[in-house]
Amino acid sequence: MQEYAEFVKRVHKKTGIDLSLYKEAQMKRRLTSLRDRRGYQTFSSYFEAISSDTSLFDELLDRMTINVSEFYRNRQRFDVLENKVIPHLLQGKKRIKVWSAACSTGEEPYTLAMILSQFLPLSQIEIMASDIDENAMERARKGIYPERSLKEVPAHIKQKFFRREGAFYHVSSEIKRCVTFKKHNLLADEYEQGCDLVVCRNVMIYFTEEAKNTIYQKFSRSLNRGGIFFVGSTEQIFSPNKFQFEVFDTFFYQKG
Numbered sequence: 001m002q003e004y005a006e007f008v009k010r011v012h013k014k015t016g017i018d019l020s021l022y023k024e025a026q027m028k029r030r031l032t033s034l035r036d037r038r039g040y041q042t043f044s045s046y047f048e049a050i051s052s053d054t055s056l057f058d059e060l061l062d063r064m065t066i067n068v069s070e071f072y073r074n075r076q077r078f079d080v081l082e083n084k085v086i087p088h089l090l091q092g093k094k095r096i097k098v099w100s101a102a103c104s105t106g107e108e109p110y111t112l113a114m115i116l117s118q119f120l121p122l123s124q125i126e127i128m129a130s131d132i133d134e135n136a137m138e139r140a141r142k143g144i145y146p147e148r149s150l151k152e153v154p155a156h157i158k159q160k161f162f163r164r165e166g167a168f169y170h171v172s173s174e175i176k177r178c179v180t181f182k183k184h185n186l187l188a189d190e191y192e193q194g195c196d197l198v199v200c201r202n203v204m205i206y207f208t209e210e211a212k213n214t215i216y217q218k219f220s221r222s223l224n225r226g227g228i229f230f231v232g233s234t235e236q237i238f239s240p241n242k243f244q245f246e247v248f249d250t251f252f253y254q255k256g
Ligand SMILES: C[S@@+](CC[C@H](N)C(=O)[O-])C[C@H]1O[C@@H](n2cnc3c(N)ncnc32)[C@H](O)[C@@H]1O
Pocket: 065, 066, 067, 068, 069, 070, 073, 101, 102, 103, 104, 105, 108, 130, 131, 132, 133, 136, 184, 185, 186, 187, 200, 201, 202, 203, 232
């Protein structure tokens, strides 16, 4: 068997992450460059090394998961969420069930809580947030961010929900209380049901076409009729009707 394929198998066994469902060229390039940088010539010697050195292992996990995020990422889309999607979802309802999947370090679910706070009392906002990467979610729970993560945050929101301490911004505890973080692997775990809004952005780009199709199918089942699926700004779905979706706005799909 090809050396990389064997590595993928062993990583799957060790971490539960099946790299064969991620686009191969891109992932292999990322991992080969890390392996080379650490001085291993083969994937099998690199695997031996990560098995006995937790810092090398954590570094590999970090490399596999790609955690970049920011508040109000692609701000215009969040403006559509605020001005069109949320008012639509809240018609005749006082609560909505929201899931931020592949939430990384928390900027996305906290953004959702900040936006929802303009419509509902904070005590009625519950957002489920998940990611495969526990380390990223540990940072999310702390809620402390550098200034560059906040560059798209509207001034009134920044003033209301962040406290500056030195070079860092702390998310207010009332916003933190709205979000529950839980580990979830999109490729292997059960999906939440009965959602009104599912947000899954900037992770589908890493998956194979086959894996994407399965994931869209599962998200579609997660949503209530009329619920909305919000995707990343490079992640348009080409045949939404295959998954019982209709275009609601650019990068927003409604479950039929
Ligand atoms: C680039 S971040 C996206 C963060 C946020 N959604 C955003 O758009 O800013 C991609 C996230 O996907 C997560 N991820 C990768 N594979 C995953 C999987 N199989 N299941 C769940 N999360 C996964 C990574 O851990 C990472 O935190």
